[in-house]
Amino acid sequence: xxxxxxxxxxxxxxxxxxxxxxxxxxxxxxxxxxxxxxxxxxxxxxxxxxxxxxxxxxxxxxxxxxxxxxxxxxxxxxxxxxxxxxxxxxxxxxxxxxxxxxxxxxxxxxxxxxxxxxxxxxxxxxxxxxxxxxxxxxxxxxxxxxxxxxxxxxxxxxxxxxxxxxxxxxxxxxxxxxxxxxxxxxxxxxxxxxxxxxxxxxxxxxxxxxxxxxxxxxxxxxxxxxxxxxxxxxxxxxxxxxxxxxxxxxxxxxxxxxxxxxxxxxxxxxxxxxxxxxxxxxxxxxxxxxxxxxxxxxxxxxxxxxxxxxxxxxxxxxxxxxxxxxxxxxxxxxxxxxxxxxxxxxxxxxxxxxxxxxxxxxxxxxxxxxxxxxxxxxxxxxxxxxxxxxxxxxxxxxxxxxxxxxxxxxxxxxxxxxxxxxxxxxxxxxxxxxxxxxxxxxxxxxxxxxxxxxxxxxxxxxxxxxxxxxxxxxxxxxxxxxxxxxxxxxxx
Amino acid sequence: xxxxxxxxxxxxxxxxxxxxxxxxxxxxxxxxxxxxxxxxxxxxxxxxxxxxxxxxxxxxxxxxxxxxxxxxxxxxxxxxxxxxxxxxxxxxxxxxxxxxxxxxxxxxxxxxxxxxxxxxxxxxxxxxxxxxxxxxxxxxxxxxxxxxxxxxxxxxxxxxxxxxxxxxxxxxxxxxxxxxxxxxxxxxxxxxxxxxxxxxxxxxxxxxxxxxxxxxxxxxxxxxxxxxxxxxxxxxxxxxxxxxxxxxxxxxxxxxxxxxxxxxxxxxxxxxxxxxxxxxxxxxxxxxxxxxxxxxxxxxxxxxxxxxxxxxxxxxxxxxxxxxxxxxxxxxxxxxxxxxxxxxxxxxxxxxxxxxxxxxxxxxxxxxxxxxxxxxxxxxxxxxxxxxxxxxxxxxxxxxxxxxxxxxxxxxxxxxxxxxxxxxxxxxxxxxxxxxxxxxxxxxxxxxxxxxxxxxxxxxxxxxxxxxxxxxxxxx
Numbered sequence: 001x002x003x004x005x006x007x008x009x010x011x012x013x014x015x016x017x018x019x020x021x022x023x024x025x026x027x028x029x030x031x032x033x034x035x036x037x038x039x040x041x042x043x044x045x046x047x048x049x050x051x052x053x054x055x056x057x058x059x060x061x062x063x064x065x066x067x068x069x070x071x072x073x074x075x076x077x078x079x080x081x082x083x084x085x086x087x088x089x090x091x092x093x094x095x096x097x098x099x100x101x102x103x104x105x106x107x108x109x110x111x112x113x114x115x116x117x118x119x120x121x122x123x124x125x126x127x128x129x130x131x132x133x134x135x136x137x138x139x140x141x142x143x144x145x146x147x148x149x150x151x152x153x154x155x156x157x158x159x160x161x162x163x164x165x166x167x168x169x170x171x172x173x174x175x176x177x178x179x180x181x182x183x184x185x186x187x188x189x190x191x192x193x194x195x196x197x198x199x200x201x202x203x204x205x206x207x208x209x210x211x212x213x214x215x216x217x218x219x220x221x222x223x224x225x226x227x228x229x230x231x232x233x234x235x236x237x238x239x240x241x242x243x244x245x246x247x248x249x250x251x252x253x254x255x256x257x258x259x260x261x262x263x264x265x266x267x268x269x270x271x272x273x274x275x276x277x278x279x280x281x282x283x284x285x286x287x288x289x290x291x292x293x294x295x296x297x298x299x300x301x302x303x304x305x306x307x308x309x310x311x312x313x314x315x316x317x318x319x320x321x322x323x324x325x326x327x328x329x330x331x332x333x334x335x336x337x338x339x340x341x342x343x344x345x346x347x348x349x350x351x352x353x354x355x356x357x358x359x360x361x362x363x364x365x366x367x368x369x370x371x372x373x374x375x376x377x378x379x380x381x382x383x384x385x386x387x388x389x390x391x392x393x394x395x396x397x398x399x400x401x402x403x404x405x406x407x408x409x410x411x412x413x414x415x416x417x418x419x420x421x422x423x424x425x426x427x428x429x430x431x432x433x434x435x436x437x438x439x440x441x442x443x444x445x446x447x448x449x450x451x452x453x454x455x456x457x458x459x460x461x462x463x464x465x466x467x468x469x470x471x472x473x474x475x476x477x478x479x480x481x482x483x484x485x486x487x488x489x490x491x492x
Numbered sequence: 493x494x495x496x497x498x499x500x501x502x503x504x505x506x507x508x509x510x511x512x513x514x515x516x517x518x519x520x521x522x523x524x525x526x527x528x529x530x531x532x533x534x535x536x537x538x539x540x541x542x543x544x545x546x547x548x549x550x551x552x553x554x555x556x557x558x559x560x561x562x563x564x565x566x567x568x569x570x571x572x573x574x575x576x577x578x579x580x581x582x583x584x585x586x587x588x589x590x591x592x593x594x595x596x597x598x599x600x601x602x603x604x605x606x607x608x609x610x611x612x613x614x615x616x617x618x619x620x621x622x623x624x625x626x627x628x629x630x631x632x633x634x635x636x637x638x639x640x641x642x643x644x645x646x647x648x649x650x651x652x653x654x655x656x657x658x659x660x661x662x663x664x665x666x667x668x669x670x671x672x673x674x675x676x677x678x679x680x681x682x683x684x685x686x687x688x689x690x691x692x693x694x695x696x697x698x699x700x701x702x703x704x705x706x707x708x709x710x711x712x713x714x715x716x717x718x719x720x721x722x723x724x725x726x727x728x729x730x731x732x733x734x735x736x737x738x739x740x741x742x743x744x745x746x747x748x749x750x751x752x753x754x755x756x757x758x759x760x761x762x763x764x765x766x767x768x769x770x771x772x773x774x775x776x777x778x779x780x781x782x783x784x785x786x787x788x789x790x791x792x793x794x795x796x797x798x799x800x801x802x803x804x805x806x807x808x809x810x811x812x813x814x815x816x817x818x819x820x821x822x823x824x825x826x827x828x829x830x831x832x833x834x835x836x837x838x839x840x841x842x843x844x845x846x847x848x849x850x851x852x853x854x855x856x857x858x859x860x861x862x863x864x865x866x867x868x869x870x871x872x873x874x875x876x877x878x879x880x881x882x883x884x885x886x887x888x889x890x891x892x893x894x895x896x897x898x899x900x901x902x903x904x905x906x907x908x909x910x911x912x913x914x915x916x917x918x919x920x921x922x923x924x925x926x927x928x929x930x931x932x933x934x935x936x937x938x939x940x941x942x943x944x945x946x947x948x949x950x951x952x953x954x955x956x957x958x959x960x961x962x963x964x965x966x967x968x
Contacts, residue, residue: 304496349531357531363518364526365534377537380564399519403512410508417501421494429493433500440504444511453514 073134074126080138081122085115087142091149091373098374099153107152113163114148115141117170124174125482132177133419133485139412140463140478146405147464150392153373154385158466165468169475176479183483187427190241197234198277200227205284228281228290229460229473233480235294236434239301242270244426247305271315274298279322283329288336289449289457293442295319300437301430304420340455355382359450362395363402370398385466387458391450405464406447413440419485428484435477435484438462533564536586540565544601545621547581547593550656550858553630556581556594561674569594569672573630575665576637579701580628580802580856583668587684592701593856595803597624600860606867622867625859627656635965636661639958644696645926645945646703646835649962652843652931652940654872655852657800658966659941660836662702666691705806707832708944712768712899713915713927713951714827716887717841718777719765721788723883725780729761729890739771742818746774746826749916765890766898768914770826777825782813785825791878792841793851799875800836800854808837828918839942840875842929845891846911846937849884851875892934900928902956905964909934912959914951923947928955932963939966 088111096104118141125132144166152159180186186193204227207218218225243250250270274295282291299315326333338345339353349357358381365376378384378392394402416436423429439462446461448454460470518526526532544567547556555577558567569584571577582592590598599605603621636647636659649659670687691699700706723729737753739746747753748770756769764772777785790796794808811820811830823829836854844851853875860868879887891911894900900912911934915927926948930941941962948954 300500304493304500307493307496344529344531346531357529360518360526361529361532361534363515364523364532367519367523377534377541380534380537394515394519399515402515402519406508406511406515410504413504414501417497417504420497426493429497433497437500440507444504444507447511448514451511451514451518453511 073132074122074130077122077125077134077137080135081115081118081141084138084142084145085111085118088114088145088149091145091152095149095153095373098372110148110152110159110163111145114145114166117167118144121170121174125177128174128177129482129486131486132482133415135415136412136419136478136481136485139408139415140474143405143408143412143463146393146408147389147461149373150389150396150464151385151466153396154378154389154392155466158385161468162466162471165471166475168468169472172472173475173479173482176476177482180480180483183431183480184425184427186237186431187241187244190238193234194238194242197231197238200231200234201281203227224468226467226469228285228287229467229469230476232290232293232297232438233435233473233477236297236301236438237431237480239298240427240430240434243301243305244430247426250302250306268314271298271302271311271318275315275318275322278319279326282322282326282333287458288333288455289445289459292319292445292457293438293459296441296445297434297437300441301434304433305426305430336455336457340452343452355388356450356452356456358382359388359391360452362391363451366395366398366402368399370394370396370401372396383458386460387446387465388450389465390447390461393464394451406443409439409443409447409462413437413443416440416481419481423484424487432481432484435481438477439474533586537564539602540567540586541619542602543567543620544569544584545603545623547601547624547626549577549626549628549630549633551630555626556584563674565674568674569668571668574667574669576633576661577628578665578668579662579703579804580626580660581668582804583671585672585684586674587682588671588688592804593624593626593802596801597857597860600624606860620862623861623863624857625861626856627651627654627658627858627870628660628856629658629966631968632659632962632965633661635659636958636962637663639961640943640945643945643948643954644702645943645948645955645958646701646706647941647943647958647962648703648835648839649939649941649966650839650843650854652846652852652937655843655854655875656858656872657854657856658939659962660701660703660856662700662706664694664696664698666698701804702835702944702946704800704802704834704836705804706944707806707808707834708925708927708946709917709919710827710831710833710838711915711917711925711927711951712770712827713838713913713929713942714831714833715765715768715773715825716845716891716913716929717789717792718773718785718825718827719761719890720792720841720845720879720883720887721785722761722776722780723886724788724879725784727776727780729886731776731779732758732760733764733772733775734758735764735769735771735775737771739774739822741774741778741822744819744822746770746822762890762893765913766893768894768899773825774822777821778818782816782821782824785821786810786813786816788878791876792844793837793876793878794833798834798836798840798854801856805836806834808833827915835942835944838927838929838944839940842931842940842942844878845884845887846931846940847884848881849879850877888931888934888937891929891931895930899950899952900930900956902952903928903930903960903963905932905960905967908932908963908967910960910963911937912956914956916949916951919947923949926951926954928952928959930956930959930963932967939963941966 092107092111093103096107151162204218218227278291278295281287299312302311327337335352339348339356343353343356343360362378362381365371373396376395378395381388381391384392393405413436416432420429420432423432442459442462445454445457446459449456460467462474543558546554548554555573556569556571559570560566561568565586580592582590582594584590584594601621632649640647640663644663646662647659650657671684673684675683735756737748737755759772789810794810797807798805809832820829824831840851840854853873855870857870859866888911891913892909895903895910895912899914903910903912911931913929917925919925926945928943928951931937932939941959943955943958945954
């Protein structure tokens, strides 16, 4: 079995510069939000790292220290967590003041428990994975904390459940980090994982229950699970393993036509398979969001592994063709597209496009600085707690809040890609790319959906939307990224 | 692979940038258009999630309150007095908007005014509005309604010393409760829409506030203005004219009432006002000239919107002096020219007479309260001083004669000296509009009332008794 240890020399050699250096440039340039600055290797001390609003931070991650490996990273993580924590307490105070006119002491439970959980996760990482990336956990914490404040404002009952799910998710993440000593183990079980992922995906076709027009749910008594949330991670693992093995074959062959290096027809196999799979999803589960997301993750990974834009181009053309086909064949896609083109059409504004129109009104109502927590009317938007939570952020936190959230996702995605850059083996690198792409694409698809940049698709906003399956899956994703960043051979 | 990863990162940066630009469009540049979209009910829902303040009369009768309902519009207005105060209060409906005082004092009723301290503004959510206390007296208003009965017309009563409006009534009226509901009837149409449709197509215009918006020829009631203008111009009350039944002017003629028109011989102003002698006031108008007459009328507020704190107020009109020839000047002097007055405007002219030549700003709002706390109190102020104090006293004295022995005897109240002036405005092809302007007590006036009854007949017979009942109620 290929281990991928041959990777780094070949990769970096081709560009003639050091890996760490290249990585730093990405973190500083593309992180884009703030304060990301390069810290020379070996100089990573907690006291020198700056935490900028909890959004992004220093650059140098695990393995940078020489004298006390890893501890520098963990101190940095603690500092960044400390910068993220006030968000939730400010949210709690401002929410209570707006709603009750006074601060309700009992409500401190929510931010307190959440911060304690993240602190605990930090301590566990300190013991288990001292070299793991120090920025990802604080970014996830910032997102979770914002999400909790928004949910607390929208629906207290759901906020309580969310708190429990966050606990479960964090526990799952820590278990994964503890048990998966070497992430390359997953490469060996790629087909098993792929089958499991597919089984999960298509389980709802047979066993699933239709909720709001999409067949996405498995129901066990009081529990409702959305298996596609977990499936996307398993499939990302599979893509990474599969392409790490074949990338050279796929990347090198083919001929140049009009400047594009066209792939050989047989190398289009995986692309066509994924295309068919996502179309199946679209048709049978009416789940435009997941379908787009799967295909997007696949394209991201195949592009990174081959560096051939032709794959992306072919993929986009295929997807559009497939979507057009379903547009003419299936009513639900058609109505989504119509709502997208003119959501304010008087014919549909109180019917099919009600949700998206209300979402746009919510953003407009928020303006630059928002109405303030508990001062807007987000309850006008159906399913605001899940698919449309970003609209409630836009309304009550304004353009500033909405942009801050978008930048948090960008920071998380870019940090994930930075982990990929620093990873020495192909599998880990592609896995980190896939996982980062999940967060980046999923957040963009839903944020773009509720702001009418893209046709609306019902998927969750990672770490922020209400939902158990979504939260647990996102924490598992974070756990995997931490594992990759910590390096393969590291044992606690 | 490095290049691929970096390009992927670049892709996400670009995508985020596009998202931010789109957000800026929604929340900043495109904000106004979205806010004004007719399908956007957010503003309304927000406003109807607040329990509007209650509205009370000065004698503590509740006229409007908000009650909680189901649905996105949390509160609904209820008007316990029904049609009695409908034109003053207006209605507050998510479908048809706001009218009347509901519109005028919306900010107070929603609790946005008076502004609170910034700490409170930042922290406490607005959930209750402030209460309005009006100057209207429910007993005077009821007296006006019952005295007018089912006759089209209007009554306005004002305290001349403060400008406080005591009664403002108009018939036919409407039930505001029927316009604020959102229940769906058969076929999906709301009952409020059906009511609105019925009201707005009704030939009797029940939605029109005749007291403040009804423009009528004032008839003889305008002689009060002609008299005041003459006195102010320096023509004394002793000015006498020979008053035949018919007086020829500029090829036309002015006639007195009666068949044949009654002749009075040589009389002074007092007798002429008491018996409403047209040929006297026509000569008086011609003597003083159009400039003096129009100037005085304009000083009294005609051609100017009265500053009543109510959105539905019409401007009364008199033609400019240049447009008047001798004939129209003569007819204008007796109130039959191209004049159009609202009952409110006539009442304000009466206020100048009653208040020593000064008109106070007419107002309906007395206080704004939150619970027992008085947040704001209306301060009485002078609107204008159109006529001399001596003129006012002289006209008032002459108006007492009208009630004591002239055309207005029906307005007399035992034990009280009432001053008044009748008006009978000719309407082609229909019975005349009946007017009465009353002031009481004449020694120290505390109430001025103006009454109009559309096609009601003679002012003395039809309008004076209505004025009497209203004056009696106000003096209690």
